[in-house]
Amino acid sequence: MTLVPYQGDALAHTRTWTTLHDEELRRRAVKAAGEKDTATLVSLTLAYLTQKGGSGVLTSPRTVEAYALGTRQFVEYAAANAVNLLRPGRHDAQHYINHMLAAGRKPAGVQLKVAAASCLYRALRWAGATDVDPFRDASVPKDRTPGIVKRPPYSEDDLQDVLEKANTHEKFLLFLIAHAGLRISEALALTWDDLDEQGRRLHVRSGKGRKARVVAMSTSLARAARQYRQQYGPGGPHHLGGRRATPPEHVFRYGSTFTARYHLSKAFQAAGVTFRGFHPGRKYAGTRLIQQIKDFGRVAAHLGHESVDTTRKGYAQLAADDLKGDLAGW
Template identity: 50%
Template sequence: MSSDLTPYTGDRLSHARAFTGLTDEALRVRATVAARDKHADDLWSLTQAFLTTDTSAGVRLSPHTLRAYRKGVEVLVEHAAANAWNVLHPGRREPSMFVASLTAAGLKPATVMARVAAASALYRALRWAGATDADPFADVKRPKDRTKGIVKNPPYRADVIQAMLAEADVQERVLLLLMAHAGLRIAEALAVRWEDIDLPARRLRVTHGKGDKARVVPLSARLREALTALRAESASSGGHLTTFRAYSSAYERLQKVALKAGVAHEFRGFHAGRKYAGTQLYAATKDFTRVAGFLGHEQVDTTRRYVEVPEDDLNDVVEGFR
């Protein structure tokens, strides 16, 4: 089966029904045995069933997020086995030691936070199953990253975007521009269908953004041109824009484009393109609220982490002080 096929949420829902269809006692026993045996696959299956049926994201939780949660559950179970944890009733200091061990292993604060989020999800699943009342990560201190995200992963420079566009094929060009001009997340970009696009009105509807929120974004002239070229090449005007739908396939294709363009050392995945869009829009509007709506952020504080503000942004203003 091709890796470009997107996960079928019906399979995830069917998997969840294998747990929700159990009696309360049977579910409790199944979760208890998995925790006792420190069986990573079974504990992940339980966690996935919980995330699918008892969280706000549900079946729309992105494959990327699920991969991160699964890795976190595996890391926790491995640590628990190596340190003789009682998973259902961990010692009071053991969760803090787990976090400390991740930091000591050299993981970045953001990665540690992701691992702790996965561990918390596992214990929420165990409580959901009635196997424990423990919430060991509720009060655990997380490491703080003092370096701003915009510094660690800044927006792509304009010359990098232009170099990649020059080497991209029509599908890759559309994908790049959906992020760098329309500000879409990679999952949103890969999910766009022709029916979501209104070229005469110069807009695109994101039907299922993060948190399942819809929004409408404007289409730049460059993106409309690329979409028109893609439609002319496509055998059908229906369905999704790209023939590749998996995150890994999209990453590999754009990484190769960056290599051909001679900017492989500048390639940092997808989010830097989205930050490019946010930074360009802020430079034109000086309005974080409008940029937040464009990027699909609920909180303006989140948007501030996406926008690179020039260090000399206030020079002209201060110059006129009296």
């Protein structure tokens, strides 16, 4: 019997595996690994992630998507290179890593793929199909280049050029990213009750790791939020118009990153600025704030980072001559 690809919620998906008797669970896992049945192995991995992963059924859709893709790619590699999934050779895991690096993948991206493949093996061990852990001693070289250098923020001039071409909707979305420093998933999850334009703050209820926080609004963001509410909020001329993919209490009528990218990239294109995604906007917020207040802890809180090191390494930078004022008179 072949498992049907998951189309329900995470809990229902997990039950397609956890309701099996141990021997049947093991049999299906062994069969899928032996046949390199990609769909079934992805299903098993996601069931394990939901059942035994750190976030369980609350694992974010983005993480689920990344692990599904990473598992699929590893199984395809194993099929193309005659890797025995249940009894891999002791060099097979490192060969996979080296294969990705030789193909031009960056170490950070390779690490994500290794995390997915390792999760597949945890799932196989969970199912009783094998006891091997081939990625335990495999290594991915560290990338010493700071994240702020590899993926720099948008410049002040670029953002100003885009804002001049943006409409009310695009301006509001851009300010949420580049001033409030919101992740795109956090922005798309906002409801009207989360916005307090008069108090110049907004409530993020669906932050990374399910952590909520209150974020201060810049003057420009508060103004953009008022204008957006007038047009798209309850009672506004555009509130009921058009089809919605989200409940009416949500600020944005769409919930997908793909649709948000479509809208914001139009403003970038009109301004002649290359759209490099949403993260350079968050990095703009981090960089500008750290140069202004020089407090990594407060900037980390604004961006919703659990660790100040994340802010220090990847999202903010001080100017090279930042200490010249402090050193004056030495």
